Amino acid sequence: MVKIEKTKFLTEHKPIERFIPSTVYIPLIQHTGKPTLPLVKAGDYVFLGQKIADIEANITAPVHSSVSGKIKAIQTYHHPTLGGATAIVVENDGQDKTERLPLKEEEVKNLTSKELRLKIREAGIVGLGGAGFPTYVKLNPPKPVDTLIVNGAECEPYLTGDFRLMLEKTGQIIKGIELIARCLEVKNIYIAIEDNKPEAIRAFEKELKSSPITHYKLHILKSYYPQGGEKQLIKNILKKEVPSGGLPFDVGVVVHNVATCFAIYEAVYLNKPLYERVITVSGSCLTNPKNILARIGTPIRDLIDFCGPLKERPRKIVLGGPMMGVAQYTDEVPLIKTTTGVIVFGENEVLSLEESFCIRCGRCVKYCPVGLMPAILSLSSQSQNWQLAKEYNVFDCIECGLCGYVCPAKRNMVQYIKSAKLVLLKNERR
Amino acid sequence: MEDNLLVSFWPHIQMKDSISKIMWTVFMCLVPAGIAGVYFFGLHSLLLIFISIITAVLTEGSIQLIRKNKITIYDGTAALTGLLLAYNLPPTVPFWIPIIGSFFAIAIAKQAFGGLGRNIFNPALSARVFLLLSWPTYMTAFVKPFGSADTISSATPLSILKEGEKTLSDIGLTYMDLFLGRRAGCIGEVAVFLLLLGALVLLFLKIITLHIPLSFIFVLAIFSWIFDKQGLFKGDVLFSIMSGGVILGAFFMATDYVTSPLTKKGKVVFGIGCGLLTFIIRRFAGYPEGVSFSILIMNAFSPLIDRIFKPPVYGKK
Numbered sequence: 178m179v180k181i182e183k184t185k186f187l188t189e190h191k192p193i194e195r196f197i198p199s200t201v202y203i204p205l206i207q208h209t210g211k212p213t214l215p216l217v218k219a220g221d222y223v224f225l226g227q228k229i230a231d232i233e234a235n236i237t238a239p240v241h242s243s244v245s246g247k248i249k250a251i252q253t254y255h256h257p258t259l260g261g262a263t264a265i266v267v268e269n270d271g272q273d274k275t276e277r278l279p280l281k282e283e284e285v286k287n288l289t290s291k292e293l294r295l296k297i298r299e300a301g302i303v304g305l306g307g308a309g310f311p312t313y314v315k316l317n318p319p320k321p322v323d324t325l326i327v328n329g330a331e332c333e334p335y336l337t338g339d340f341r342l343m344l345e346k347t348g349q350i351i352k353g354i355e356l357i358a359r360c361l362e363v364k365n366i367y368i369a370i371e372d373n374k375p376e377a378i379r380a381f382e383k384e385l386k387s388s389p390i391t392h393y394k395l396h397i398l399k400s401y402y403p404q405g406g407e408k409q410l411i412k413n414i415l416k417k418e419v420p421s422g423g424l425p426f427d428v429g430v431v432v433h434n435v436a437t438c439f440a441i442y443e444a445v446y447l448n449k450p451l452y453e454r455v456i457t458v459s460g461s462c463l464t465n466p467k468n469i470l471a472r473i474g475t476p477i478r479d480l481i482d483f484c485g486p487l488k489e490r491p492r493k494i495v496l497g498g499p500m501m502g503v504a505q506y507t508d509e510v511p512l513i514k515t516t517t518g519v520i521v522f523g524e525n526e527v528l529s530l531e532e533s534f535c536i537r538c539g540r541c542v543k544y545c546p547v548g549l550m551p552a553i554l555s556l557s558s559q560s561q562n563w564q565l566a567k568e569y570n571v572f573d574c575i576e577c578g579l580c581g582y583v584c585p586a587k588r589n590m591v592q593y594i595k596s597a598k599l600v601l602l603k604n605e606r607r
Numbered sequence: 608m609e610d611n612l613l614v615s616f617w618p619h620i621q622m623k624d625s626i627s628k629i630m631w632t633v634f635m636c637l638v639p640a641g642i643a644g645v646y647f648f649g650l651h652s653l654l655l656i657f658i659s660i661i662t663a664v665l666t667e668g669s670i671q672l673i674r675k676n677k678i679t680i681y682d683g684t685a686a687l688t689g690l691l692l693a694y695n696l697p698p699t700v701p702f703w704i705p706i707i708g709s710f711f712a713i714a715i716a717k718q719a720f721g722g723l724g725r726n727i728f729n730p731a732l733s734a735r736v737f738l739l740l741s742w743p744t745y746m747t748a749f750v751k752p753f754g755s756a757d758t759i760s761s762a763t764p765l766s767i768l769k770e771g772e773k774t775l776s777d778i779g780l781t782y783m784d785l786f787l788g789r790r791a792g793c794i795g796e797v798a799v800f801l802l803l804l805g806a807l808v809l810l811f812l813k814i815i816t817l818h819i820p821l822s823f824i825f826v827l828a829i830f831s832w833i834f835d836k837q838g839l840f841k842g843d844v845l846f847s848i849m850s851g852g853v854i855l856g857a858f859f860m861a862t863d864y865v866t867s868p869l870t871k872k873g874k875v876v877f878g879i880g881c882g883l884l885t886f887i888i889r890r891f892a893g894y895p896e897g898v899s900f901s902i903l904i905m906n907a908f909s910p911l912i913d914r915i916f917k918p919p920v921y922g923k924k
Contacts, residue, residue, distance in 0.1 A: 181620070334620065408921060421922035492613055499619040506614050520619070527613055528621055533679075534724035536626055539869040547921040552869055553913065570920050578618035585624045586724075592616040 178401035184334040201474030207513040208303040210236035243452035243472035244269035255510040300444030306434035309515035316360040329370040329435040330405030333498025338455040343377035347384040353438035373400035403577040460521035478508040493522040533586040541580035551580035558593035566597040630683030636805030643798035647752035648698030656693040662709035663689030691731035694795020708734040749791040764850040766895035785849035796852040806858035818874035820857040826882030856898035866906040872916040
């Protein structure tokens with residue numbers, strides 16, 4: 178694991194601001210699982226938070242309107258990770274009209290765990306750390322689970338959304354954690370935060386001291402990348418390893434991101450589905466980088482303009498963090514549930530695509546958090562020796578990008594590894 | 608804005624480091640030992656160093672030009688090979704020796720294999736062994752420090768030891784002489800103190816790790832101590848470490864990225880192999896020194912070592 182140069186200072190002291198877009202483009206798929214189907218048609222009027230797409234499937238997440246207004250169209254539109262997907266276009270009438278009412282404290286208390294899970298499903302909550310796995314599925318584990326880890330590591334550079342949330346919504350996050358604990362009936366609860374966020378750590382210490390909760394453990398992590406990876410957290414906190422190809426369930430653990438905990442709180446207490454989330458819009462191109470509470474479906478361009486004026490023409494726009502985020506071909510792409518940030522890079526910050534041959538310096542091997550030999554993986558992929566890549570455990574790669582970060586030859590490590598995985602998968606299917 | 612946006616795989620940021628930065632750092636860390644060599648053996652050595660570097664760089668550039676590859680002569684790799692080859696030459700060899708040597712190192716040992724990163728054997732050492740086998744008289748003629756090239760050749764401490772059963776004091780040297788480099792030997796190998804200083808910088812900058820040098824030197828020392836000519840446990844450990852090319856070899860040549868294993872365990876095994884082979888050659892083979900041969904032999908084993916000593920994979924027991 179590696180300490181990465183500091184970039185969080187750009188936004189870490191900026192309170193969360195709200196941004197309301199004029200038109201939203203809400204993709205039908207924003208999660209891991211089955212894509213949803215629209216429940217509305219063009220011309221319909223929808224309320225803020227109204228369910229507009231769903232499907233009956235074991236693993237999926239319904240989609241809600243993030244504004245109130247008229248549906249302009251249901252059409253193919255840009256998608257941050259899929260390139261293109263069907264999206265519901267809603268024109269904002271600026272009213273934020275809604276029919277939902279918050280629940281009373283008593284009502285929340287009386288909810289059974291089954292009802293809780295249903296509420297969380299209906300709110301369309303998915304893992305907000307970036308993976309987008311439907312949360313209600315993780316709240317109904319196929320195996321007994323005794324430990325919950327709340328992930329507040331936020332190890333990606335630039336990103337500060339989770340940090341601001343932990344600072345500004347500490348109590349609400351704890352309420353969300355309580356709800357998860359009720360569903361899972363877990364004994365051990367860890368809140369994991371990196372030591373580069375002392376204010377967040379203090380906020381939780383204070384909040385926990387003044388509450389009757391005594392069994393939560395605050396686990397302070399060293400700020401190394403990729404500390405916030407699910408498997409890395411489990412190893413670090415519990416000294417356990419998730420078996421290769423397995424899931425945290427297999428070692429009796431469930432990991433939820435702090436933003437997800439907050440979304441669960443909102444879904445249950447406020448009866449509010451997941452139609453907005455906190456993201457960081459940052460990069461030295463922007464005059465005013467910000468943490469924004471943004472509506473799902475907001476075109477990235479609107480958010481960039483909100484943080485402007487631009488100091489220079491953007492050369493690369495990344496959705497997510499700079500280590501694992503996806504570069505976009507257009508700034509019209511909409512924000513989805515799993516988007517943690519928008520990083521705008523200028524000409525001088527963009528990495529050259531030129532690479533050298535591997536000099537076998539061994540840095541990638543030294544730092545790989547999974548214990549792989551990325552150098553060999555990249556070389557076998559380069560020479561299209563896919564079987565060799567498999568022999569060197571290419572499928573255990575978590576694609577954290579650290580090998581590419583440390584490589585002095587500037588090799589496109591992730592690209593090599595991903596192509597090896599893709600070719601191998603294709604060949605196996607055949 | 609559309610056409611202007613670059614799409615590429617993550618990560619979108621990188622450490623501020625490069626091959627050329629690493630190579631020039633290693634180069635600079637070797638310079639003090641070279642200055643000492645020139646101080647001990649005279650201007651001829653300096654010219655040998657220059658010729659060696661220039662030939663290496665020119666060879667690299669011309670081959671890249673002919674093969675229509677990107678010209679990478681500024682990245683320091685060819686210059687470093689030239690420097691290391693010169694450091695492995697006796698101070699009195701004629702000027703054509705480094706020319707042939709550097710050409711061999713770059714053209715045959717490196718570019719013929721495909722260039723940087725693709726060579727199996729350390730280029731500088733390959734060239735040194737090639738020269739040693741082709742022109743043994745030149746390559747084994749040494750002089751004492753501060754003697755001119757015309758003076759009668761002197762043997763290196765190791766070869767004196769190989770001839771008869773003598774101790775360090777019989778040769779007329781002290782440990783301090785060995786440490787500071789006041790003895791006959793190759794241009795860049797004698798100044799042990801300055802080599803260690805350079806190595807320390809490389810260790811501090813994490814350009815090299817201790818795995819290879821430590822296991823190399825430790826194994827050589829232990830075996831030299833136990834299985835001495837004069838009887839069991841009678842070997843002179845410090846002498847075995849400082850008298851030949853071990854310090855230069857262990858810290859600067861065996862640690863060559865391209866030709867050594869990738870994993871920590873693999874590096875230790877590699878170092879142990881180097882140490883053991885050096886001992887065997889010194890003790891039983893025809894040559895007084897065996898560092899170059901040992902490293903080259905172990906180079907051939909690097910891919911195999913990588914295959915056997917993989918690091919433990921997360922979640923795989």
